[in-house]
Amino acid sequence: MDDWTLPGFTEMGSLGEGGFGRVVLARHDESAQVVAVKYLYAKFAADPQRLAEFRQEAHVLSRVSGPHIARLHQFVETPQGAAIIMEAVHGISLKEILGRQEKLEPEAALAILKGSLLGLAGAHAAGTVHRDYKPANVLVTREGQSKLVDFGIAVLAGQAGVAAGTPAYMAPEQWAGGIATPATDVYAATCVFFQCVAGHKPYEAEQTEVLRTLHEYAPIPFGEVPEPVRDLIARGMAKDVTQRPSGAAEFVAELESSARKAYGEDWERNGWHWLAKGAGVLVALSPLALLGAGTAAAPVVAGGAAGGVAVTTGGGIAVGLKVTAAVAAVTAAAVGTVVVINANSDDPPATTLSAMKVDLLTRTEKFDGFDYNGKYVRISGLKDKAAEDRVNKALMAPIDGWLENFWPDSYQPQREPDGDIPHMKTEAEILRQDDKLVSVVYKRSIDSTQFGNHGGFSVRPIVIDLTKGEQISGAHLFDNVDGTAARMRKLEDLILDSARPGDCLSDKPTSPEHLPATALSARYTFDYDSILQAAPTANGMRFYVYGSALGYPRVCDPTEVTTEYARLTDLMSPSVKNLLGLANGGTQGERTKEDNVGAFTITTPEKWWLLSSAPIERYLVTAEGCSNSGMQPFHCAGVVFSDNSRVDAATPAYEPGKPYNRSTGPRPCHSVGAPGETQGSPIQQKKDLRPVGTKKAAYEEWRLMCSGGGTVIQRVWFLPKTQLVIVDEWNTPGLDKILEEARWN
Incomplete structure (x- = not known):
């Protein structure tokens, strides 16, 4: 049934055919909006593998967005076939x-x-x-x-x-x-x-x-x-x-x-x-132009479910062409049960969802007089989809509100002296993520001389309780602190005491003041940031302090200070302590520290220590007491962090697909207590992907025979983008989890 068509749409003409399907231009009957519909040929729709590949294409399209990608509107799967409804681009291919x-x-x-x-x-x-x-x-x-x-x-x-x-x-x-x-x-x-x-x-x-x-x-x-x-x-x-x-x-x-x-x-x-000069003529001869379609259509958005229609909706879809409940019911009556996946949605309910995933994505938009390009965080894989929608709405709110409200009608953006427009952007950092809590900080900036030589800058942390699918406000991280002067003073003293030497807050202010008792909710900056903001990290509470409110120079706005949880437990709210594993006397973070290995920061036991002098291979020593044993640290149990972008005659680059060895000779067998023996006869035992923070590393596991008969198991993580190689030959306990919880710098 390759002539099957979606009810509610009128075909206007063919846009092309391929080995697996055909693409047509169609108009939605109710709204008169125009879309492109890609139909999978019936013979492939009956093939589970081909259908899964087609469904995967729709899922991939739902993950990507931007002005330079033809966006997905909907994926529709029925007993008669499957179709992808997408943006109809008014243009011509580079091939033509x-x-x-x-x-x-x-x-x-x-x-x-x-x-x-x-x-x-x-x-x-x-x-x-x-x-x-x-x-x-x-x-x-x-x-x-x-x-x-x-x-x-x-x-x-x-x-x-x-x-x-x-x-x-x-x-x-x-x-x-x-x-x-x-x-x-x-x-x-x-x-x-x-x-x-x-x-x-x-x-x-x-x-x-x-x-x-x-x-x-x-x-x-x-x-x-x-x-x-x-x-x-x-x-x-x-x-x-x-x-x-x-x-x-x-x-x-x-x-x-x-x-x-x-x-x-x-x-x-x-x-x-x-x-x-040349392409303009061709665009005028494009299928959309010849078929009189005009400009590309707005997105299709499912409005509800009726008549046996299963609808999975996603967040953040622009308002435009709508499939109303009535139209959906007509579709269902004509073709049977329909599964509709909207842009940015997850797989159909029948599909098993993966575990929770935290993604760092990019959003790019142009507005009247300015543009925006920045990072944001999105969560997927929660069992409760309504909670997932609430979470993602909260994670996007600091950006949406900023873009919508920053330029009031009375103060429209002006051109820069060089004729350029202001550029707004965000950086996003995931401070903590586990099955109960996610915390993120957005650093928002405006590249514009209208806000001084360095432009405008602000910080906004977001803390999410995943057990409820709700945001936790800054004030609710603590117990009876907001509005209570004595407890606020205690918190302030802890923050100032935690400032690192050289930080703005480590010296006395020029005009001593205290945080006002209502500091956690007070509005200080012009775009409504609190003068004191907080968010949990892996091993302590990160505070962002606008020091000028305390009498420090404005250059101190904001200063980042991290205070260990053990010093804050009597000030924190019981619910947050429970989420962080600090209830019942827990001391999470009390005996850990952060080590910056270049591309990211990891939280390690306090007794581990990082050698920082070597420019190419840095060694994280994990053996307790090794520094006092008289042995060279790199002979002790530990993990290698290697910068593969740096090479010299004695240190060639690591090659993926081979065991790690960045020397011109064979690698010694330190991990089996035989430094005089060398590794050889490699056998690859595993090859897959492993998480390092929010990214994926190519992971390889090798079995290497030592010249004296021992066996070394070498585990290698490789991150091509940063050229970082992580090597473990000691079966380091807890390393996988440490890398999973890494925070990218």
Whole structure:
């Protein structure tokens, strides 16, 4: 039944067909809005594996968002078939542009590449690798924007997959079915960019195996492109994945720097202007234009469930085209039970949800007179979906409220002296996460001279009680402190006493004052931040203090101070102590400390100690009393934190897929008490992904035979983006949990 269509939609024409399905332009009968509908062919809808892959494509689309990605509206699965309802992009594919023009001016190619890379960056931030970046999947709109489409073979970053993709643009690791990383997409995007400016693909061959060999071993043909972009080609098409930009966001930064240096500050405007001369005609001939569809449609949003319709809704979906309960009932009557997944929703109720997950994502928007680009935190996997929605709404509120209310009608944003607009952004840090509590801090800033030489800055922590799906206010972290002068003074003294030497608050203020008794709820800054804010971390309460309220210089606003839980227990509320495991005399955090290993901070037992002098390999000694044993610390039990981006003649780079050894000779067998023996005969026992904080590391476990007959089990975590390698040969107790709870710097 490949002619099956969704009731309530009228097809306007075909947008294309592929091996697995067809895409049509359709108008929603009730609202007259236009969307693109991708139907899975009936023969594949009956195949559980193909249907699961199609459902996965919708799920991947639900994870990504942004102006440079064709967004998902809904996924609909019925007994008659399955369909993805998505944004109808008013534009033309880069494939068609190249078919007409063969070669583009570098500025035009850079402009297209930048937009689609921003789309990739959004996918990468959501933990997804596209795996099939090619000209056909890049659309150029009439508004001068490029969008990324078709996530049909996308996988989660760090996952291995079959050797799928378009051969002309596949990275060496992709041919081998290796682990997919954001750098895999960077390679494909660079190949497409090469084609745009050179007029042909970087490698061409009739036989697939020959093409594979070229991608894996042939020199990079950067000499065939204009000199100003050769470094971009060389970097993006590096055979070794570790030599490429780690992801699209990093590549965009390099692209913009190269483009400005070679073609001036107006390179992007000039590129779109040049492109409009030819591409504008093609866009006018696009399917949407020829079918009279006009501008792309607004999102479809499920309005309820009726007549046997199961509806799973997500948060943060723009208001637009709606499938009302009545329309849903008509659909159900026509085709039977319907499962609808909206943008940003989780899998259907019948699907087993994964454990709770905390993601650090990117949000980008343009407003009237300013723009926003920043990080935010989103939680998924809670059993109670209503609670999950409340949590995510609370986690987004500091950004939504800031963007909506910062610029009042009486004070609209002004242009900067250089003609630019103000740029608003957020940094997000996950301070603590477990099955009961999550705490996050947003650092919000505005790049604008309207707020002084350094722009505007504010801090907003958010604490979530996961057992109730509710936010805990700053005042409710403590018991009878807000509004009680004596207890507030005690809290203030503890905070000032916890200030580190050299901090603003470690010296006496110029005009001594105390925090007012209502400090936890008092409004101090102009965008309504409290003068004292708090959030739990792994081993103590982090305070953000606006020191100027205490008589300190304004440069102290805000100062971060962490106070151990053991010193605060008589001031904290009973419910929060219970969430933190401090009830009944618990002393969580009393005998732990934080160690900064570069890319992230870990909470370790107090008796462990970190060697910080070595620039390439830092050693975390875990053996109690080792420093007094007369042995060299690196002969003792411990964990290696290795910076793989730094190499020298005596310390070659670590190579994924091989045991860790960053020396020119064999590695000694210290962990089995035989430093005179050497490791050899490696056998890989495990290969998967393991969490390090909010990110995933490629994990390998090796069994190595020592020359004297002993056995070393070597565990290796590798984070390609930061080039950090973590090595454990001592079966260090608690290391997995320590890494899972790491806080990224």
